[in-house]
Amino acid sequence: MQTWFECKVKYTKTLESGREQNVTENYLLDAVSFTDAEARITRQMREMVKGEFSITDIKKSRIAETFPYEKGEWWFRATINLVTIDEEAGKEKKIRSNYLVMADDIQEALTRLDESLSFLVVPYVVSSLAVSTIVDVFPYNPADSLIPEGYKPVE
Secondary structure (H helix, E strand, C coil): CCCEEEEEEEEEEECCCCCEEEEEEEEEEECCCHHHHHHHHHHHHHHHCCCCEEEEEEEECCEEEEECCCCCCEEEEEEEEEEEEECCCCEEEEEEEEEEEEECCHHHHHHHHHHHCCCCCCCEEEEEEEECCEEEEECCCHHHCCCCCCCCCCC
16 A cells, blocks of 8 residues: 655746746655655655755645546546445445546546546545645655665565
8 A cells, every 4th residue: 555745845946937936846755654755755856956955844645546647737636435334333434535636627637537436336426626736746666766785685
């Protein structure tokens, strides 16, 4: 299971007009701990940002899963509600889950969300769908893992 962390990073961004502006942007990344999240976002930002940056906040995210698509400009945060039955207690249990889906507009986001959740066998209701403040998502990639000096990976 993935553990997603939301990281806020403050840096000076050069706009298309050539003007520089201080911005704080949110990024989502998959990591095993807060320490790993800080190390990974630091590596990512070194590649993306010229100059100094500071990580102002790292927190665990309630995102269950992300649905990236090649074509899509925005990340949309979707909240779905579904009802499952606890067979032992014989009661209904309401579950709320959050997802991120990449799309160009809200209609496309809803369509892509339905496609991505087609594996669910219980009916669900999309209770919220809005543009997210998250700029980019960095899933875990084993090839990006740093191997400490003197260590050799097990094959």
